[in-house]
Amino acid sequence: MTRGAKRAAAWLTALAVAGFMVAPAFAERLVVSLSTHRVTIAANFVGEDLVLFGTIEPDPAGQQLRSIYDLVVTVAGPKKDFRTRRKERVLGIWVNVDAREFVRVPSYLAVLSNRPAKEIAGPDVARRLQLGLDNYILTQRIGPDFADTVRDDPFRTAFIKLEQEHGMYYEKPTSVTYLTPTVFRATIPLPSNAPIGTYNVDVKLLGGGELLTRTTTALEITKVGIEQFVADAARDYGFFYGLATAFLALLTGWFASVVFRRD
Structure with missing residues (x-):
């Protein structure tokens, strides 16, 4: 290699290193906490709103944070089996003509975010991360097989609608609010008929339509x-x-x- 070529290679290497040093490095982690991790149900229980607080912190400390983030909080209660039936009028009488069983799906499901899921990420990412009720996997027994059908499946649509009417399934795309650019809160509504058991709280942080980091916590509902x-x-x-x-x-x-x- 000639002296000129060596000098050019050295300059290119120096420029690449300098570019790497000045390029912004993004790395985040979530720190979250619930207003309470244990809810007790007595005879006078009429429901309760829990508050999830959290902060977005650089990881490691000193790294640069982004200017815009999206957050999706998914709260899933104890899993149960459900059966949805379809009725038709036969000879003037309403009878069950078909049914679909939902296997090990959450008895309570709340999806909270700072904006609609379709605005946070593309359809493939939203489906993979289960962002929103439309993208949450609800396993069904279809004959001898187990699968999750398309989101406009009539049994799936009817099941989600019924659970929403009972207050057990809930979605609100404006329930995560930012107190500062890196501090947020979300309200988790628990109905009076909330099932007892352990609830998993999954918090996902997204930026630019991609998952950056996630963390989980839990709460317990018990009777006294x-x-x-x-x-x-x-x-x-x-x-x-x-x-x-x-x-x-x-x-x-x-x-x-x-x-x-x-x-």
Whole structure:
């Protein structure tokens, strides 16, 4: 290699190194916390709103942060099996003509974000990251197979609509708000009929339509007082619980017949 070629190669190397040194480096991490990690349900429980607080911090410290971020918070309750039925009028009577079983899907599902999912990422990324109710995987039993059908499948649409009417499925694209460019909060609504169990809270940070980082936390919903006693008795002593329930029903009927008896 000639001296001129060596000098040119040295200049190119120096420029590349300088360009790398001045190029902005983005690296983020999330720090989140819930207003409470344990919700107790008693006889007077009418629902509750939890608050998720979080910050976006550089990782490692000192790195540059972006100017715009998107956040998607997904709260999934205990998983259960559900069956959705389709009815039709046959000879003037509404009857079940078809059904679809949803296998191990969340009994409660809330998707909170700072803007609609379709504006945060493209359809492929949104589907892969399950951004929004339309993209959340709801496994169905279709004959001998298990799959998640297209999002406009009538059974899937009907199931989500019913759960939304009951307050168990919830989506709000403006529920994540920024207190500062790097500090945010989100309100998680829990209905009065929220299932007991462990809820997983998944927080995704996106920028430029791509996932940057994510973190998870959890909360627990439990019953206390007489509600917990009844639930434990029904679960652990099912036979005796059934006998006690039948006896109480008979006793109530007899007492009502005495009180309202016409002589």
